[in-house]
Amino acid sequence: MLSLLWLAPTLGVFVTSFRSREAVRTSGWWTVFSPAGAAGVPEYATYCAGCHGDDGKALPAADLSGPDLVARFPRSNRLLAALREEVNGGPHLIDPPLPADANGALAVLAPILEYMGELSGGGGRAAQRALSLRNYVDALVGYRGTQNYLTDCEQRVPSALAKFDCNLSDLLLPEGMGRAVLNTLAVALPSSLLPIFLAALAAYAFAWMEFPGRMWIFAVLVGLQIVPLQMALVPIARLYSDLGMQSTFVGIWLFHTGFGLPYAIYLMRNFLGSLPREIFESVHLDGANHWTAFWRLALPLSIPAISSLGIFQFLWIWNDFLVAKIFLARSPVITVQIANLIDPRGGNWHILTGAAFLSFLVPMAVFFGLQRFFVRGLLAGSVKG
Amino acid sequence: MSVSGVMKQGRVTPWLYVLPCLLVIGLFILYPVVNTIALSLRDRSGSEPASVQCTSDRACWGILENYRYALTAPEMTTALRNNALWLVLMVPATVGTGLAAAVLADRVRYETLVKSIIFMPMAISFIGAGLIWRFVYDLQAGSGRQIGLLNAALDGVGLDPVPWLSTPGLTNLALMVVGLWLWAGFCMTILSAALKALPAEVLEAARVDGATQWQLFRRVMVPMILPTITVVTTTLVIIVLKIFDIVFVMTNGNFATEVIANRMFNLIVTHVGRSTAIAVLLLLLTVPVMIFNVRRFREQEEMR
Numbered sequence: 242m243l244s245l246l247w248l249a250p251t252l253g254v255f256v257t258s259f260r261s262r263e264a265v266r267t268s269g270w271w272t273v274f275s276p277a278g279a280a281g282v283p284e285y286a287t288y289c290a291g292c293h294g295d296d297g298k299a300l301p302a303a304d305l306s307g308p309d310l311v312a313r314f315p316r317s318n319r320l321l322a323a324l325r326e327e328v329n330g331g332p333h334l335i336d337p338p339l340p341a342d343a344n345g346a347l348a349v350l351a352p353i354l355e356y357m358g359e360l361s362g363g364g365g366r367a368a369q370r371a372l373s374l375r376n377y378v379d380a381l382v383g384y385r386g387t388q389n390y391l392t393d394c395e396q397r398v399p400s401a402l403a404k405f406d407c408n409l410s411d412l413l414l415p416e417g418m419g420r421a422v423l424n425t426l427a428v429a430l431p432s433s434l435l436p437i438f439l440a441a442l443a444a445y446a447f448a449w450m451e452f453p454g455r456m457w458i459f460a461v462l463v464g465l466q467i468v469p470l471q472m473a474l475v476p477i478a479r480l481y482s483d484l485g486m487q488s489t490f491v492g493i494w495l496f497h498t499g500f501g502l503p504y505a506i507y508l509m510r511n512f513l514g515s516l517p518r519e520i521f522e523s524v525h526l527d528g529a530n531h532w533t534a535f536w537r538l539a540l541p542l543s544i545p546a547i548s549s550l551g552i553f554q555f556l557w558i559w560n561d562f563l564v565a566k567i568f569l570a571r572s573p574v575i576t577v578q579i580a581n582l583i584d585p586r587g588g589n590w591h592i593l594t595g596a597a598f599l600s601f602l603v604p605m606a607v608f609f610g611l612q613r614f615f616v617r618g619l620l621a622g623s624v625k626g
Numbered sequence: 627m628s629v630s631g632v633m634k635q636g637r638v639t640p641w642l643y644v645l646p647c648l649l650v651i652g653l654f655i656l657y658p659v660v661n662t663i664a665l666s667l668r669d670r671s672g673s674e675p676a677s678v679q680c681t682s683d684r685a686c687w688g689i690l691e692n693y694r695y696a697l698t699a700p701e702m703t704t705a706l707r708n709n710a711l712w713l714v715l716m717v718p719a720t721v722g723t724g725l726a727a728a729v730l731a732d733r734v735r736y737e738t739l740v741k742s743i744i745f746m747p748m749a750i751s752f753i754g755a756g757l758i759w760r761f762v763y764d765l766q767a768g769s770g771r772q773i774g775l776l777n778a779a780l781d782g783v784g785l786d787p788v789p790w791l792s793t794p795g796l797t798n799l800a801l802m803v804v805g806l807w808l809w810a811g812f813c814m815t816i817l818s819a820a821l822k823a824l825p826a827e828v829l830e831a832a833r834v835d836g837a838t839q840w841q842l843f844r845r846v847m848v849p850m851i852l853p854t855i856t857v858v859t860t861t862l863v864i865i866v867l868k869i870f871d872i873v874f875v876m877t878n879g880n881f882a883t884e885v886i887a888n889r890m891f892n893l894i895v896t897h898v899g900r901s902t903a904i905a906v907l908l909l910l911l912t913v914p915v916m917i918f919n920v921r922r923f924r925e926q927e928e929m930r
Contacts, residue, residue: 443646446639452637465655495650506647580874600753
């Protein structure tokens with residue numbers, strides 16, 4: 242039961258991502274599951290059909306099946322306000338009259354509006370339950386208009402044509418999620434692999450080589466896990482901007498590497514140190530030097546540790562927002578792009594939810610497919626917060 | 627761990643292996659720490675000492691002027707208070723929920739599925755989570771159909787919809803619920819592992835002695851996993867102290883929800899001195915907790 246509660250918010254976003262802008266604006270996502278069939282029929286029949294007819298067309302001056310008329314009342318409270326105004330010299334005659342209290346009246350008008358929507362062919366139950374992949378397309382290309390990308394291209398709307406080429410190359414537009422996915426990959430892959438490689442090098446030295454101060458340097462490096470990354474944001478940002486490196490990929494790779502190293506060194510050193518000494522000794526007896534021992538023996542044997550570490554690091558960077566926002570503002574990664582898409586007035590949930598779900602795909606895949614590694618990495622890495 | 631004579635190396639070789647790490651860490655961790663502390667003693671552009679901000683009519687801490695801001699300015703006290711609220715309310719609630727989930731999941735048939743579901747929020751980004759919950763809390767002004775889950779539920783039972791995300795006080799709680807949703811799964815996973823490691827004989831013996839389920843839980847299980855509960859709690863404390871993404875994407879600190887990390891972010895471009903002072907403050911708050919946590923975690927590892 243708890244799990245249903247847990248799932249509900251995510252399910253809401255998932256379902257919404259398939260609906261149209263109007264549907265999202267006017268009805269909750271759970272109505273998608275409501276049974277098919279006309280809503281509002283009894284209310285309409287009681288209050289409206291007497292004068293307007295069953296199909297809404299009995300009074301030509303107020304054709305309830307006309308899409309323009311229906312579009313004037315996106316919400317039931319507008320309809321209520323309109324009905325209370327003067328129409329042809331008096332308030333709108335309704336027999337029997339609507340409930341006197343506002344809430345009661347609205348409760349009646351809402352299904353009537355739905356029915357009117359169905360009559361006019363644009364809204365109603367059918368539209369509420371319509372699902373499509375249009376939002377995902379919009380999110381991928383970075384569409385910000387009022388209809389959707391596919392329709393605009395079909396209808397050759399000028400404002401859309403100015404921004405889009407209406408072919409597959411649009412998937413890579415800088416404002417779209419398609420490009421953001423590429424950016425995120427471009428950030429996450431090197432930023433996961435580089436620290437692992439560097440850490441393995443150092444860990445090998447700490448584990449199997451003799452040099453002065455070995456213990457102390459190791460302790461300090463690992464202890465640096467403590468430093469919160471907020472400490473480094475300002476100085477590195479200033480450094481990058483002095484060097485002309487702000488918003489470069491190399492910049493963000495190095496930053497993530499820097500902060501990933503202490504924990505990586507700790508983990509790799511523990512792992513390499515636990516390998517039996519004999520295998521290294523025998524390789525040396527065969528005439529290999531340290532580099533060969535490292536490259537051909539230690540590294541391949543460390544694959545389990547490297548995978549746990551790599552997956553954890555990859556996911557952490559994939560979901561990161563703060564670092565990407567500060568160091569890579571001009572090539573937005575997925576999280577930054579989603580934040581850019583947010584409309585404070587709440588007008589574009591349909592695209593936001595699509596974009597959000599695109600961002601969940603990879604982590605979910607990793608999570609469900611590689612749960613063991615993920616949990617292990619998380620348990621151990623949680624210590625650094 | 628000493629190295630046998632067979633594996634010889636030159637005196638330079640080890641340094642070659644360690645050097646890349648030393649360089650990167652030195653540049654990205656050590657240098658910034660020093661630089662941040664230095665900058666925190668400077669003014670808004672970083673070029674003059676902080677004391678130039680002093681005016682004769684107000685109290686001033688001289689070179690530590692930015693710290694005076696960080697500790698006493700109204701927006702900072704709000705932020706500090708909010709972090710404290712998160713610590714006092716969200717952490718116990720999350721650990722408690724995780725514990726309850728761990729115990730309950732143990733006794734259900736679909737244990738793996740339930741655990742996966744509760745743990746799943748950890749896989750998505752905080753931005754995504756914030757978005758999901760913004761949608762849940764959504765309020766449509768002017769009564770009409772509500773599209774947010776919570777307000778629609780209220781609407782359905784005849785209550786008025788609530789502006790969850792724009793009421794000072796309430797909004798803080800709303801954000802904490804999101805935090806709980808995210809982190810309870812984490813607590814649950816670790817606590818569940820600890821519970822499973824409890825020796826069955828002890829639990830059996832207690833049952834035989836006539837303990838009820840509740841007594842078993844309170845008097846036997848909880849004390850035995852207390853070290854794990856401590857580790858989980860301190861980890862959560864560190865996370866809460868640094869919390870940023872959730873607040874940023876849901877309210878950006880408006881309606882009295884700002885936390886320390888948000889304040890720092892907002893000041894990064896406009897006031898170098900203050901933003902670095904806040905970063906140092908964050909460091910001073912989190913370091914003791916982290917040291918404590920690392921020590922405890924190591925003890926745990928050794929016990930296993």
